[in-house]
Amino acid sequence: MLRQTAVAGTVLAMTLAGVVVPASLASASERSAPSAxxxxxxxxxxxxxxxxxxxxxDALVAGGPDEQYDRHxxxxxxxxxxxxxxxxTYNGLPVxxxxxxxxxxxxGRVRAVRSATEGAIAVPTEAQIKSGQAVKTSRERLANVDKVDSKRLVVRVKDDVQTLAWETVLVGTTKDHVPSKLHVFVDxxxxxxxxxxxxxxxxxGHSEWNGPSPLTIDTSRSGSQYAxxxxTRPGLQCSDYNGGLFTGPDDD
Structure with a gap:
């Protein structure tokens, strides 16, 4: 009988311990939990x-559902x-x-705001002129067009005048042979x-060169062409406006 009582007491102690110990651990866990x-x-x-x-x-326009500011x-x-x-953007078109x-x-305090235009946008968004015609008209503005870099339908705002326009970007040279990347907006x-x-x-530009005179740049050869x-200086090369590497038949 005494032995049975002792066993029962041991079981009770273990049961109580099973209740107390997890509570103690939970309390420690709460104390160590990191704050947000x-x-x-x-x-x-x-x-x-x-x-x-x-x-x-202030100068920002809280437009309707058709207008949106995209942080970039x-x-x-x-x-x-x-x-x-x-x-x-206005109806999905870049402004x-x-x-x-x-x-x-x-x-978290706003100090100043600046907006290129303060008026709400209100223009029709259906183009009457096709993009191809707009590109043709745009090409007339550049003497030599190497390529049409891009074209897109936009809302052009300048001096508070809003226009639905085709924006065409042309890469080439002017009549004076000056490199150009021209943006043309056609209504x-x-x-x-x-x-x-x-x-x-x-x-x-005005600059000053400190070093040997004349400055020498090594060239590399591939077949019969020199570039x-x-x-000897990784990353050093001479290219034209479009990124094309200068090459020639000799090393001069």
Missing amino acids: AEPSPVELAVAAADQAVRSGL QVTPWDKDLFSVAYER VGGDAVVLADGK ARTGKVVDSYDDVKAGT LRDT
Whole structure:
């Protein structure tokens, strides 16, 4: 009888221990559980900027369901400031001249907003002119066209004038043999050129070379052709505007 009582007491002690020990472990687990991570400064700045464009803050336009701002770049500045850039669309069409920038800080406060245009977009989106005709009209604006780099239907906004247009990008040279990457906007309803701009800008640079005179660059040979690629300096080669490597029949 005494032996049975002792066994029963042992079982009871083990049962109680089975209840107490897990509770103790759970308490320790709760104490060691990590807290939720705090948002980083850039996350707070981006969240504030996104809220600004959704609400149409200041110069930003809170358009209807047809308009949208798409965030495409975040640039850190000094003093915990972040520049958040947005591109605008209307019925899925890019709005060229409708981009916006929000300046926000790492505490989630908006400091400034800038928009290329403050008016709501309201243009018909059905083109009356085919893209092929727009490309033909655009090619007349560049003396020598090497290729049509791209074409797309857009909403062009300039000086608050909105136009449904075909944007054609041409790569070639001007009549003065200057490289060009020309953007031409043709009204998609009338077929007239409404705007254009060139990615290539003319300028004058001043520099100074410290080193041997004259500067020499080694060439490489393949068959009967020489290429202006210096194999002794990896990555050093001379190319034209389109990326084509300069080659010739001799090493001069």
